Each structure stands twice: as structure tokens, then as C-alpha cells.
Amino acid sequence: MSDAGNDPGSAAHGAAHGAVTGAASGPGTAGPSEPGPAAEPERWSGVERALLRMRRVVLLSTLLPLAAVTAGVLWPTAGPVWAAFALLPCAFAAWGWGALERNWRSWRYSERADDLLITRGVLWRELTVVPYGRMQLVEVTSGPLERRYGLARVQLHTAAATTDAEIPGLVPDEAERLRDRLTELGGARSAGL
Template identity: 55%
Template sequence: MDVTPVPVDLHWYSLPPGLRRLRRTLLLAVGVPLTVLVGVLLGVLADGGWALLALLPAALVAWGWRVIGRNWASWRFAEREDDLLLVHGVLWRRQLVVPYGRMQAVDVEAGPLERAFGVASVQLHTAAPFSAARIPGLLPAEAERLRDALAERGEARQAGL
């Protein structure tokens, strides 16, 4: 199956580092205590050699650190004249085109952790569920600008202007 190349002559926006920091912090918040817990439990309950199995969660944390960085770097979007182009993914690359005339609603979302790290997400709602899109990890001001621009363009396209 041939994949259409991503246009390079567009102005591409990438994600700021806040989302990467958030995901890596969550990884460390779970991975480090798990590594210590496994090491201590195996050291106390089993022979000291079994404590080396605590390196497995540590290796998974190191691998997850890299995966988060690569995934974050893969996100980009471009605002074209008639649609929004969204590209992301490392192993499974997804290229999504959302026509402005198909947008029904555009939301800006930020949970408590997202707000703590200074990021917000833009959620695009369309009539077809498979064409809905979410852009995570934007700066709140950029998310609001994008929401307003997409809503304005969507209204103009739906009105037939």
C-alpha cells in the first residue's frame, strides 16, 4: 500500500515541550517507585540475585522515555485554505485531513495535570466519527487561537461563503 507523501511547502506547527514533560513526568512517577518496589520485594523475599529483575522495570522506563520523545516529535499540523492537515505517529503514521466545512464544534480542553504543565488540547468534532481529531499539548493561547480560527473558517464554509 502506497502512502501519500506529506506536503512540505506548508507552514507546519509542532507541539511545544509541555506535553512531552507531562508524559515523561507521569512515566517517572509510576516507573521509579515500581522499580524500587520490585527491587526491594525481590531483595527481601528472594535471593539477592533475583533483585536484578528490578532492572526490567528500569529498562521499560528508559524505553518509554525514548518512545515519548519520538511520539511527541512526530506531531505536526498545518492550516490550509480549505482544511486542517494533521500528521502524527512513529510506527503507525496517521495523516488526517479535516475539511473546515465538516467541523461541527471545536473545543479546548485542559485537565488539572495539563493545566499544571501549561498545555491544552484542541478537540475537533465532525459529523463522521473517524474524521474527528484531537491536537494535544498546545500552549493555551495557541489552543484558543486555533479554536477561534477553525470555528471561523468552519462557519464560513458551512454558510457557503
């Protein structure tokens, strides 16, 4: 991965983005009127940079051929002024290049004692809290393009389909470790242990 300030899993990145949950985390944060034990700070993990590379390849392999075809069709029939519209896919590719990086940085997850937190999004930030006891199925999937980049995704299925969640861009070993841990914790919580 990249340097500590840019790595979504680093402490510097977590501090730069602040508390996502709105819940206090740290020593002495049990509440203004309730003394309590010091809470451990949440440890956030980010997804692999290979996810960003994969998505950028998809972006360029879609928009640049579109620009070439548009220029090839418009130049002979409408002239060079209309062929300038072929630059629109190039402009979208340039904008998407930066947007994909911001989106990649936003994907983080944290394993807590009773639940799993997943956060993502740039303009519309989304925080998903999945209690371990509510998980019914945890699976690891990896499509052909993800395998090419050495990635896998963890998919979490709960009783309500609207609360399903996923974590993309993990190396297969980490995805399998997370699957095994979540399955173990889910079984223990649902059994009431």
C-alpha cells in the same frame, strides 16, 4: 522551544521529515500535464516541548516506584538474583524516555485553505485531514496535569465519530486562537461562503 533543527514547527524539521501528504507543494507542482498557479508550501506547526516534559514525568512517576516496590518485595523473599527483575521497569523507563521524544516530534499540524492537516506517529504514521466544512464542534480542554505545565488541547468533532481529531500540547493562547479560527472557517464553509 529548542533549536531550529529539533523544533517540530521549524522549516528545518519539516524539510527533514519530507512531504507528509504525498501531495506536491511548491512552485510548479500542479502536475506534469497541468500548468497551474504556484502552490504555497505548507507551514507546519509543532506542539510545545512542555508536552514532552509532562509525559516524561508521568513515565518516571509510574515506572520508578514500580521498580522500587518490586525490588523491595523480591529481595527479602527470593534473593538478589530475582530482585534483578526490578531492573525491568528501569529498562522500560530508559526506552520510554527516547520513545516519548520521538513521539513528541511527530505531532504537527498545518492550516490550509480548505482543511486542517494533523500528523503524528513514529512507527505507524497517521495523517488526518479535517475539512473545515465538516467540523461541528471545536473545543479546548486542559486537565489538571496539562494546566500544571501550561498546556491545552484542541479537540475537533465531526459528523462521524471516527474522524474526530485532537492536537495536544498547545499553549492556551494558541489553542484558543486555533479554536476561533477553525470555528470561523467551519461556519463559513458549511454555509457555502
